[in-house]
Amino acid sequence: MNGDQQVVIVGAGPAGVRAAQMLAAAGLRPVVLDENARWGGQIYRQPPADSGFQRTRAALYGFESGKADAVHQAMREILPRIDYRPETLVWACEPRRLETLCNGREISVPFTHLLIASGATDRVLPIPGWTLPGVYTLGGAQVALKAQGCAIGRRVVLAGTGPLLYLVAYQYVKAGARIEAVLDTSGFSKQVAATPKLLSQPSMFAKGVYYVAWLKARGVKVLRGVTLVGIDGEQGVTGIRFRASQAAEVTARIDSIACDAVGLGFGLRPETQLADLAGCRFRFDELNRCWLPERDAAGRSSVQGIYLAGDGAGIAGADAAELAGRRAALALLDDLGIAHPLHRDGIDAAALERRLKRIAVFRTGIEAAFAPPQRPAKQWPDDMIVCRCEEIDAGTLRRCIREGEASEINRLKALTRIGMGRCQGRMCGEAAIALLSDETGCSLEGAGRLRSQAPIKPIPIAAMLFDDDVAAIPEEARDE
Numbered sequence: 001m002n003g004d005q006q007v008v009i010v011g012a013g014p015a016g017v018r019a020a021q022m023l024a025a026a027g028l029r030p031v032v033l034d035e036n037a038r039w040g041g042q043i044y045r046q047p048p049a050d051s052g053f054q055r056t057r058a059a060l061y062g063f064e065s066g067k068a069d070a071v072h073q074a075m076r077e078i079l080p081r082i083d084y085r086p087e088t089l090v091w092a093c094e095p096r097r098l099e100t101l102c103n104g105r106e107i108s109v110p111f112t113h114l115l116i117a118s119g120a121t122d123r124v125l126p127i128p129g130w131t132l133p134g135v136y137t138l139g140g141a142q143v144a145l146k147a148q149g150c151a152i153g154r155r156v157v158l159a160g161t162g163p164l165l166y167l168v169a170y171q172y173v174k175a176g177a178r179i180e181a182v183l184d185t186s187g188f189s190k191q192v193a194a195t196p197k198l199l200s201q202p203s204m205f206a207k208g209v210y211y212v213a214w215l216k217a218r219g220v221k222v223l224r225g226v227t228l229v230g231i232d233g234e235q236g237v238t239g240i241r242f243r244a245s246q247a248a249e250v251t252a253r254i255d256s257i258a259c260d261a262v263g264l265g266f267g268l269r270p271e272t273q274l275a276d277l278a279g280c281r282f283r284f285d286e287l288n289r290c291w292l293p294e295r296d297a298a299g300r301s302s303v304q305g306i307y308l309a310g311d312g313a314g315i316a317g318a319d320a321a322e323l324a325g326r327r328a329a330l331a332l333l334d335d336l337g338i339a340h341p342l343h344r345d346g347i348d349a350a351a352l353e354r355r356l357k358r359i360a361v362f363r364t365g366i367e368a369a370f371a372p373p374q375r376p377a378k379q380w381p382d383d384m385i386v387c388r389c390e391e392i393d394a395g396t397l398r399r400c401i402r403e404g405e406a407s408e409i410n411r412l413k414a415l416t417r418i419g420m421g422r423c424q425g426r427m428c429g430e431a432a433i434a435l436l437s438d439e440t441g442c443s444l445e446g447a448g449r450l451r452s453q454a455p456i457k458p459i460p461i462a463a464m465l466f467d468d469d470v471a472a473i474p475e476e477a478r479d480e
Contacts, residue, residue: 015312087102104463158172159183229242237260424453433450
């Protein structure tokens with residue numbers, strides 16, 4: 001480390017890896033904390049080192065295998081020059097200090113500069129039956145395939161909207177799994193209308209078209225513009241019900257498909273809890289339909305010494321995450337007054353920002369083509385569970401709002417306990433805001449922002465008994 005500077009990166013996905021690469025090239029030795037056992041993030045997730053299955057990289061990553069190899073190799077090359085700490089959960093952030101959990105022990109990690117590359121999770125909008133055994137998020141279905149080498153069921157339906165819907169379907173069929181249907185809640189006309197913006201990234205657009213055509217050529221039913229009615233079953237999933245058209249929803253015929261597993265997702269939502277705890281200022285982003293931490297074009301947040309990169313600061317995809325990780329690292333080096341060598345491809349800050357702007361145009365097309373359902377809460381029955389952790393149903397939330405007790409999400413949380421469970425609102429928060437917006441007639445922005453609380457993910461109480469009241473554990477000690 002240069003002088004008294006301690007640079008910490010949270011996340012070893014594409015953004016975190018490229019940021020670490022830039023910092024290491026400039027002579028710094030950043031600490032890289034990652035919750036996963038191996039680097040790569042979600043999109044380039046690696047199977048466990050001792051996995052009992054073998055799949056080629058082409059099978060795991062498809063068209064992205066070259067990019068996955070490049071990210072994995074970049075990290076492998078810099079391992080001797082960074083302090084890499086896998087299987088380390090960052091659960092809190094205090095002024096100039098992170099609280100982490102590793103191997104059952106709590107470890108405080110100080111920093112002078114922090115680069116948050118926390119990634120994203122599935123956007124979850126519940127439908128009746130979504131808590132049944134056999135219902136997974138699309139991201140969870142992808143993790144099962146990449147990390148465990150298995151499918152989520154024998155007869156799978158993937159439902160929701162977003163590019164991940166078709167990517168997971170392609171990956172499952174490619175691996176030999178049986179996909180009964182792909183049910184897209186976004187209409188084909190919307191996707192056609194977004195084509196001009198999608199063509200700003202021709203190769204990405206072509207891959208999306210290819211996935212759909214490939215699935216249809218193999219007999220997979222692909223239906224667009226559907227309305228999801230519910231998932232059937234008692235002890236587990238037995239089928240999914242839907243309306244084939246979004247028009248005349250009340251009278252339209254309800255169809256069903258038998259299945260034993262459902263992958264459900266409506267795009268991605270950024271993981272912003274750590275940025276919130278770090279004190280970053282937030283703004284409502286209409287494109288992402290959520291509150292995002294503010295950042296400038298270089299990745300600087302509103303808090304001096306804290307930088308943001310990748311999908312955790314706004315959904316833009318893996319390519320943009322790599323670029324944003326490099327750009328934020330350059331900003332950090334500039335702020336430290338450290339000269340940095342140009343990337344070996346000759347990419348400087350201005351070039352990185354130009355490429356990010358082009359991807360941003362494509363991103364607006366994606367959000368237009370795969371927008372989540374408008375006002376989804378109006379179809380939720382009162383007895384449908386919205387918050388799994390605290391078993392809070394839609395009726396409980398509606399009664400609280402209609403009685404005039406809550407018109408803002410944090411007040412609703414205080415009165416009903418929604419968002420206070422294990423997920424800390426990561427799964428139910430957006431649904432609660434959608435219901436609040438629907439009941440009060442206010443916008444999503446007007447419903448407020450669910451404030452983050454530590455721990456942002458569950459930690460065992462036993463870990464607190466082994467609290468290390470030290471700044472950090474030396475690498476050699478951690479290996480003992």
